[in-house]
Each structure stands twice: as structure tokens, then as C-alpha cells.
Amino acid sequence: MNNEIIEKIKKDLHDNILEESRSHNEIYFTVKKGSIVKLCDHIYYHLDLPLVSIFATDERKIDGSFKIHYVFSMDRNDAFIILRIKVDSKESSYPSITPKIASANWYEREMQDMFGLVPLGHPDPRRLMNFEDWPEEIHPLRKDFDIKTKPPRVKGEYIYRHVDGEGVYEIPVGPVHAGVIEPGHFRFSVAGEPIINLEIRHFYTHKGVEKLFENISIDKAVFLAERVSGDNSVAHVVAFCQAMEKIALINVPLRAIYIRTILLELERIYNHLADIAGIATDVAFAFGAAHANKLKEEVLQLNEQITGSRMLRGMNAIGGVRRDIGDKKNMILQKLSNIQRDFRKLMEHLTSTPSLMDRIENTGRIYNDIAKGLHVVGPVGRASGLDRDTRRDHPYAAYKELNFKVPIQKAGDVLSRTIVRADEICESVALIEQALWALPEGEIRVHLDRIPDGQALGYTEAPRGETIYWIRTIGNRIERCKVRDPSFCNWLAIEYAVLDNIVPDFPIINKSLSLSYSGNDM
Amino acid sequence: MTVEDEIEIMGQRMNDKIKKIFGRSLHIREVDAGSCNACEVEVNALSNPIYDIERFGLHIVASPRHADMLLVTGPVTRNMELALLKTYNATPSPKLVAAMGSCACNGGIFGDTYASCGGVDKILPVDVYIPGCPPRPQALIFGIMVAIDKLEQKIKRKEALS
Ligand code: SF4
Numbered sequence: 001m002n003n004e005i006i007e008k009i010k011k012d013l014h015d016n017i018l019e020e021s022r023s024h025n026e027i028y029f030t031v032k033k034g035s036i037v038k039l040c041d042h043i044y045y046h047l048d049l050p051l052v053s054i055f056a057t058d059e060r061k062i063d064g065s066f067k068i069h070y071v072f073s074m075d076r077n078d079a080f081i082i083l084r085i086k087v088d089s090k091e092s093s094y095p096s097i098t099p100k101i102a103s104a105n106w107y108e109r110e111m112q113d114m115f116g117l118v119p120l121g122h123p124d125p126r127r128l129m130n131f132e133d134w135p136e137e138i139h140p141l142r143k144d145f146d147i148k149t150k151p152p153r154v155k156g157e158y159i160y161r162h163v164d165g166e167g168v169y170e171i172p173v174g175p176v177h178a179g180v181i182e183p184g185h186f187r188f189s190v191a192g193e194p195i196i197n198l199e200i201r202h203f204y205t206h207k208g209v210e211k212l213f214e215n216i217s218i219d220k221a222v223f224l225a226e227r228v229s230g231d232n233s234v235a236h237v238v239a240f241c242q243a244m245e246k247i248a249l250i251n252v253p254l255r256a257i258y259i260r261t262i263l264l265e266l267e268r269i270y271n272h273l274a275d276i277a278g279i280a281t282d283v284a285f286a287f288g289a290a291h292a293n294k295l296k297e298e299v300l301q302l303n304e305q306i307t308g309s310r311m312l313r314g315m316n317a318i319g320g321v322r323r324d325i326g327d328k329k330n331m332i333l334q335k336l337s338n339i340q341r342d343f344r345k346l347m348e349h350l351t352s353t354p355s356l357m358d359r360i361e362n363t364g365r366i367y368n369d370i371a372k373g374l375h376v377v378g379p380v381g382r383a384s385g386l387d388r389d390t391r392r393d394h395p396y397a398a399y400k401e402l403n404f405k406v407p408i409q410k411a412g413d414v415l416s417r418t419i420v421r422a423d424e425i426c427e428s429v430a431l432i433e434q435a436l437w438a439l440p441e442g443e444i445r446v447h448l449d450r451i452p453d454g455q456a457l458g459y460t461e462a463p464r465g466e467t468i469y470w471i472r473t474i475g476n477r478i479e480r481c482k483v484r485d486p487s488f489c490n491w492l493a494i495e496y497a498v499l500d501n502i503v504p505d506f507p508i509i510n511k512s513l514s515l516s517y518s519g520n521d522m
Numbered sequence: 523m524t525v526e527d528e529i530e531i532m533g534q535r536m537n538d539k540i541k542k543i544f545g546r547s548l549h550i551r552e553v554d555a556g557s558c559n560a561c562e563v564e565v566n567a568l569s570n571p572i573y574d575i576e577r578f579g580l581h582i583v584a585s586p587r588h589a590d591m592l593l594v595t596g597p598v599t600r601n602m603e604l605a606l607l608k609t610y611n612a613t614p615s616p617k618l619v620a621a622m623g624s625c626a627c628n629g630g631i632f633g634d635t636y637a638s639c640g641g642v643d644k645i646l647p648v649d650v651y652i653p654g655c656p657p658r659p660q661a662l663i664f665g666i667m668v669a670i671d672k673l674e675q676k677i678k679r680k681e682a683l684s
Contacts, residue, residue: 131600131601140636140637147636148634148635149636151636175602176586176605176608178584180552180565180566180582181554181562182554182557182562183556204599204601204602204605205557205601205602206556206637207597207632207635208632208635212632212633220631223631227630227631227655229558229559230557230558230559230561230562230563230656231559231560231563233560274563274566290571293569293570293571294571294572297567297570297571297572300563300567301525310564313655517559518556518558518559519559
């Protein structure tokens with residue numbers, strides 16, 4: 001870690017720091033509550049470090065306060081700066097940073113619902129996860145809330161933003177949609193065909209995941225991590241396991257690390273194929289969709305042959321992987337090379353079909369400044385020129401040892417996102433090939449009986465983008481587990497991406513953003 | 523036996539059952555009541571060219587009003603409970619309800635908590651439970667066949683009574 005930069009940050013924060021601690025590549029600064037807006041503003045704008053997560057912990061039992069953590073990523077130094085403020089339980093409020101840093105919006109509303117911490121000066125302090133029928137003063141992530149409680153439904157109302165004007169009408173869609181997709185609510189304000197406003201409302205699939213982590217054994221928590229966002233299972237469980245392994249200070253055997261890398265990339269391939277298939281479906285290009293779906297199915301079947309699970313589940317464990325896949329090397333190489341050959345043909349076909357290209361070029365643009373301001377992550381961010389990839393910026397698993405490019409596009413439209421995904425599929429195939437050829441001999445797992453007390457970040461680049469876990473363990477159980485799914489960042493971008501586009505293009509834009517509801521709602 | 527062979531055999535059996543009970547085709551409306559989305563991946567897989575379930579007379583439809591069966595995934599979250607009930611009420615009788623996946627069967631890993639009702643049968647009468655996390659497409663087809671058998675029994679019982 002580059003100490004010079006840390007020293008510089010310390011100098012910048014000077015007398016606002018109350019306490020400092022370091023573990024691994026994480027530097028924690030406890031700072032004065034009143035200075036948080038100024039400090040975040042400084043780190044975010046002047047040092048240009050992205051804000052990757054905000055979360056609270058309930059420490060009232062220890063010192064009568066809640067703590068709020070602001071996690072900034074030092075992409076170029078593979079480190080994280082975490083600012084921490086203390087919020088007295090009697091006050092339960094703190095200054096909102098959303099007026100300065102837009103991407104803090106949902107985090108602050110989330111903490112308001114889950115912990116009852118009020119962000120003073122928040123421009124949109126409506127409920128987020130707790131619906132209008134949820135009683136006030138009940139906050140599920142507080143330690144004195146029992147997970148089994150079933151609060152009564154109360155009367156309440158959720159107020160949508162409203163657009164007035166001649167000829168403006170509203171189209172409400174969802175939560176139950178026409179297609180086989182997850183539930184969520186969209187409210188369009190439309191004048192003629194163009195969309196002039198979209199408001200999304202989610203959290204229908206809120207399953208109490210973070211609370212659940214605190215109430216189950218660590219063994220079971222591994223399985224829960226696989227089920228936070230089903231089609232990004234591997235990315236989630238690896239992020240979870242890496243945080244645990246950091247806390248336990250264990251070195252995962254090299255062979256296991258390579259196997260994880262292979263699984264992570266297989267997951268990326270089938271997800272990206274699904275997204276490309278979805279775009280072809282939504283422009284009614286049935287042949288392209290069928291072709292892409294067939295390729296996706298081939299990857300799912302390959303997954304099953306390798307791991308016994310079409311979604312690559314049950315393979316990861318804290319300390320390594322459960323099963324070896326080395327003996328299937330030739331089969332995997334053979335199948336992947338066929339899939340890649342077919343995929344190249346498919347992409348040639350797609351990009352030379354005018355009826356498809358017409359629909360996706362310039363559609364659903366997310367400009368670079370919007371993408372940056374909302375902290376859009378993953379392929380969607382990269383298609384808007386944001387050159388970030390956790391695999392390269394905070395290397396984990398075997399990515400440090402392998403060669404790969406991070407594809408970037410600038411236009412930020414549906415076409416750019418499709419190209420980024422297509423290029424990433426090719427990179428993923430190359431990564432798996434490299435990992436299989438270089439697969440080191442040895443053990444695949446170290447066993448541990450107990451996880452010591454501690455806290456750590458775990459992170460991966462899921463197919464949808466940067467996924468971050470922050471875990472604190474006490475007494476061989478999880479005290480707090482904050483999950484930050486990439487969709488939690490990317491959902492708000494859809495409200496911008498659709499503006500001035502026509503309603504029939506909404507499904508394509510939505511597909512091209514590939515957003516998870518479950519991972520977002522948790 | 524390849525996956526294709528399996529599907530061919532199961533699909534034909536299902537098609538026979540569908541023809542016998544429904545005349546032509548069975549219409550299914552899928553409802554995600556808080557799944558992790560992997561169950562949806564498998565429902566969607568049924569329509570890919572390898573399974574191509576439509577050729578066996580099974581249609582996944584856009585509206586509950588067109589459906590003979592609801593295929594429900596997820597543990598039923600508190601926030602989806604009402605939407606699920608509305609969807610059920612919008613489905614014409616006689617209707618079948620299939621709970622797909624461990625979550626839908628009994629809450630699965632999400633259990634019975636402040637946010638999760640702990641399974642579809644806490645909210646609706648369920649005709650068939652399809653376990654798995656997620657169930658493979660083959661299991662899904664098998665589960666749907668069991669549901670059709672159940673409907674046949676129901677109809678017979680009704681006829682015997684009248
Ligand atoms: S049964 Fe498993 S795969 Fe299906 S929704 Fe539940 S957790 Fe996800």
C-alpha cells in the first residue's frame with residue numbers, strides 16, 4: 001500500500017480524525033460527525049476516490065451509539081479508506097451527504113429504514129425498503145429487533161413524483177410483469193411516445209438477507225450468500241468467503257484460487273449471453289435470441305457437468321472450494337472453444353443486422369458524467385467510459401497472475417453495453433483457458449473450526465459489476481454483514497437512461513442494464 | 523441419455539396429459555414472489571431452443587387472466603404478499619398453483635421472518651411442490667405433470683360427487 005498517499009489523506013483530514021486503525025488494505029478513520037460532509041466531499045471530489053458503500057452498525061450495547069461507515073475505493077493503490085462516524089442513539093440523526101454526492105441517496109434512505117438513523121438535509125427522505133404499511137419506529141437491523149417479529153400492517157401512503165402538463169399521462173407497470181422477470185414497479189410519465197420521467201420503486205423482494213446473516217450459523221451463511229442474487233451466485237459467495245478468509249488470516253490454497261477464477265468467469269459468460277439474448281428478444285430478432293439462448297444453455301449444462309449445479313452452486317467454501325475440477329480440463333477447453341466459435345458467428349450476425357442495430361444504437365444513453373455521479377458499476381459503467389474493474393483494481397482470486405483486458409466503450413448506449421459484454425465473454429474464455437493451463441497442484445481447501453473476531457471487506461467483480469461485502473464477526477457468528485450488490489448502484493441510472501427514449505425501447509434499455517431485483521432488494 | 527433425449531420423452535408424456543385434460547395446451551403464469559432469480563433462470567430456460575417447451579403444449583403467458591396455472595417462486599416476501607394474492611384472484615378457476623423451488627415450498631433458506639412469509643402455502647392453497655434450489659428444467663416439467671394429474675383427480679372426484 002502506498003504510504004505516501006495515506007499520509008497525505010491523513011494530513012488533509014488532520015484534526016478531524018479521532019481514531020485510526022488499519023487491517024489488510026483497509027484504513028479506518030473515525031472522524032467527527034459534524035465534519036463528515038466536508039471530509040466526504042474532499043475525498044470524493046479532490047482525491048477523486050469513488051464512494052463504494054455506506055452502511056451502519058448498531059453498537060448501542062458497547063457505547064450507546066450507532067456507527068456509520070463510508071467506504072471509498074483507492075482504485076490505483078488497491079486499498080480502501082473507510083470513514084466512520086459515531087451517531088449517538090439519543091439523537092439518531094446525522095448530516096446527509098446526498099446533496100453533495102448523489103450516489104449516497106439510497107444508502108442513506110436504507111439506513112433510515114433499517115436503523116432509524118435520519119439523514120438531515122436529504123433531498124428525498126421517503127421510505128425505501130420498509131413499505132408504507134410498515135409501522136414507524138420499527139427498524140429491522142437494530143439489534144433489539146427480533147427477526148421473527150411480524151409487525152402489523154398499518155395505513156400509509158407512498159407519494160410518487162408527479163409530472164404535470166398538457167398531454168402528459170402516466171403508465172404504471174408492475175410489480176408483476178408480463179415476462180418471466182423479477183418484480184418491481186415502474187411509473188412512466190409520457191408525452192406522446194417519449195418518456196419524460198421515470199420513477200422506479202423497488203424492494204418488493206426484500207427478504208431480510210442482512211438480518212438473516214446475523215441469525216444463522218457461518219456454514220449456512222455461505223449458502224445464503226449464494227442466494228442473494230441467484231445468477232451472480234459465485235461472485236457473491238466468493239466475496240463473502242474472501243471477507244471471512246481475511247478475518248481468519250488464512251491463505252487459500254493456490255489450486256482453489258484458480259478454480260474459483262474459472263467458476264467466476266463461467267458465471268460471467270452465461271450472464272452476458274443471457275443479456276445479449278434478452279436484447280435480441282426485445283427487438284423481436286427471434287433468430288439471434290434463439291442462438292444466444294442456446295449458447296447460454298450450453299454453458300449451463302457445462303456448469304452442471306463441472307460442478308453438479310447449473311448455477312455453479314455449492315462449490316465455494318470458506319478456505320477454498322469443495323470439489324476439484326482439474327480432471328475435466330480437456331472437456332472444458334473443448335466445449336468452450338466450440339462455444340466461442342459459435343459466439344463469434346452470432347456477434348457477426350447481430351452486428352450486421354440493420355433492424356437490430358437501428359434499435360440499439362444511440363438508445364438509452366448514459367453519459368459519462370451521469371454514470372460517474374451515480375457510481376454506475378460493471379459493464380454498464382465501462383460502456384459509459386468508466387474504466388473500473390475490481391479484478392484489475394483490487395485483484396483477488398488468480399487475477400493477478402492472469403492476463404486480460406478490460407473492454408471500454410464511450411458512447412454509453414445499448415450498443416456499447418452489448419459490445420462491452422461481447423468483448424468480456426471473449427476475455428473470460430481466455431481467462432479460463434489460462435487458468436486451466438496454469439492450474440497449480442495441491443490442496444483445494446483449508447478447514448477451519450472457528451472464525452476469530454474481526455472485520456473485513458470482501459469484493460469481486462460480478463457479471464453485473466463491483467460486489468462488496470463488509471463483515472464483522474463476534475464469537476464465531478456474524479455480527480453484521482453489509483452486502484452491496486452492483487444493482488443497488490445501477491438501478492438509479494435507468495431513470496436517466498430512458499429519458500427522451502420512446503416507451504417501446506424501455507425493455508431493451510432495461511435489459512441492457514441487466515439489473516438484479518433480488519440483489520438490490522435483499 | 524442426453525438432455526435432449528430426456529426432454530423429448532418427458533415432453534411427449536406431458537403433451538399427452540395436457541391433451542387429455544386441457545384439450546390443447548396448458549397456460550402458465552409465472553409469479554416471482556421474492557425469489558433470488560435463479561428459479562427464473564430455469565423457467566426461462568424452458569423456452570430456449572433446447573427445451574422449447576411450447577412444442578409440447580405448454581405456454582408461459584403474460585397475464586394471470588389467461589392462465590390455468592400459477593407457477594410461484596420465492597418465499598413470498600411481505601412486500602409481495604398482496605401482489606401475489608391479487609394475481610391469484612385474477613386467475614380464472616379452476617386453477618392450479620405450483621410452488622417452485624425450496625423457497626416457495628417452505629421458505630427455504632429465507633425461512634419465516636419479518637420479511638418472508640415462509641412459503642407459498644402460507645398465502646395460497648398449493649397443489650404441487652417442486653423442490654430444488656433451483657429445480658432443473660426436467661424437475662420443473664415433472665412437477666407440472668404431477669399438477670396435471672392432480673387436476674384430473676380433482677375433476678374425477680367432482681364428477682363422482684355430482
Ligand atoms: S429456491 Fe433457490 S433458486 Fe429458487 S428462488 Fe429460492 S433460493 Fe433462489
